[in-house]
Amino acid sequence: MRVVWAGRWLRTAYALFRDTPQRSASRGAPRQRRTQKDCRAGWEEEKSTDRVKWRQLEHRGPYFSPAYEPLPDGVRFFYDGKPVKLSVAAEEVATFYAKMLDREYTTKEVFQNNFFSDWQKEMTAEERKVIKHLDKCDFTEMHRYFVDKAAARKALPREEKQKLKEAAEKLRQEFGYCILDGHREKIGNFKTEPPGLFQGRGDHPKMGMVKRRILPEDVVINCSRDSKIPEPPVGHQWKEVRSDNTVMWLASWKENIQSSVKYITLNPSSKLKGEKDWQKYEIARRLKGVVDEIRSQYRADWKSREMKRRQRAVALYLIDKLALRAGNEKEEGEAADTVGCCSLRVEHIRLHPAADGQEHVVEFDFLGKDSIRYCNRVPVEKPVYKNLQLFMENKDLGDDLFDRLTTASLNKHLQDLMDGLTAKVFRTYNASVTLQEQLQVLTCAEDSIAAKILSYNRANRAVAILCNHQRATPKTFEKSMQNLQTKIKVKKEQLAEARVELKRAKADHETRGDGKSRSLLEKKRRVLEKLQDQLARLSAQATDKEENKQVALGTSKLNYLDPRISIAWCKRFRVPVEKIYNKTQREKFTWALNMAGEDFEF
């Protein structure tokens, strides 16, 4: 099987090269990842060509958040009604809290407890003796100070604002770029994360903990040996300088909340990131070629005698059909309680023999990534239903649904089915295929550009819904919807008026029949047409807005939809690509922009 797919891969790559002769020479196709088993003799070569990410890397290191500036004397903190002058360290942490005072987040008990306990660690022994309870602390004067400061900044005269802007631009020019293999590339995040209070999403056990300041002494620099090594800020030194060209990051440090590593990395517009993006979609396209076979296999496995195999087959069905995430295990108490497919628990599903006029309905209700709720009722094939029943037998609500399955074992199996296949590839594959199908179904060649864009957004929306990409209803939604409706109403009135005028002009022309009345008639006709056009555009906008209220389109557009599908669609239907992708998005998808002709098929 491997050999067959390698052949397919080469053909695909070749086809891509032909589309883009100008790029192929410099870029090269993404390389297929090979396992040692496949090609033992070629392994050394693979190591040098596949794992190596760059030959030259030079940059300025991260830009550090400015040192803490103590509050002016007039800004006081009160404990139990009395002003208390805090030590600098304790004051700094207090300002973190004070800045957030108006956020609902800070009222949560976990947040307050975590904050207070971490704050006490920064206090002097004296302060600890006095400051015993958070509810006796009064940060309002501090809070007001920061609010005023923000307002003052906003109210700055134009020239001052211009100066600030120029300073920021200078900083970006200085720190925001690196040289990678001779090319100047944008860096994604060139600043270290400033200290503050940790804000996890959902019910996070660590919310409110103090995220400490990052110093050069925490930072590992990664750059090429012969490059100009970045200078640490005066009086400081780097934790380490290394030259590891098998990784893409420029600098890293360990963060103190989860003790995970944070990185300074390239911007998505960079060549290296672009190549990886391309590679991701090529893997998804290879899945298209084998997905039928994989589907028949997991169907067969629903009847397997081996429980492990059955669970794997049912989980894979859910991942494929519902675009669920893999669902790695998480350490309890370290993060919010969220799940994906493999980590689903009995409490997260309910089985209905019949519901909504359909048979074998499974109701899902769980918190997924970012504690976004996944709530869905879906009819499934009977053997799936029966298997789920079986997996739930004699279990408690808190038990794992798939107790014999891990993401590692699932991915290992997938790897055997297709080189490079993992659970998340199904999401990419199904998202892209859905976009392509929906565009096909929804687009009318005769439509106006506005109507075509509405169709595009609808296709995009179908994917976002599949992937459960939600957003909070924008705070100004009601208001802005109302404004739009008013505009529509006004436009309708104008339209009615224009109709009357056209009629009048028509009658006038019929009686008079001269050139002047004709040109007036034509003019009225044009006005009417223009108004109709504007109304159609507004209505489309309103529909789009309403349907999009709680759906986030950006995530799928940026991460799941092969840009070549959209670009091909734009070319085929004469929609300017700028209507679909803004400047940043076009930069990210540069790799695809010239590659996809109008006949590109995912």
Added chain:
DNA sequence: CAGCGGACTTAGGACTGACCTT
């Protein structure tokens, strides 16, 4: 050979600033 940490992708919300109206 599981468990863990590192590296990288995916994610939603906050913030910003350009543009428009009042």
Added chain:
DNA sequence: AAGGTCAGTCCTAAGTCCGCTG
């Protein structure tokens, strides 16, 4: 000038998956 609105940008948390290690 002030205030409102919105797209675009920034931010960093939270996933996935891999490779190393004991």
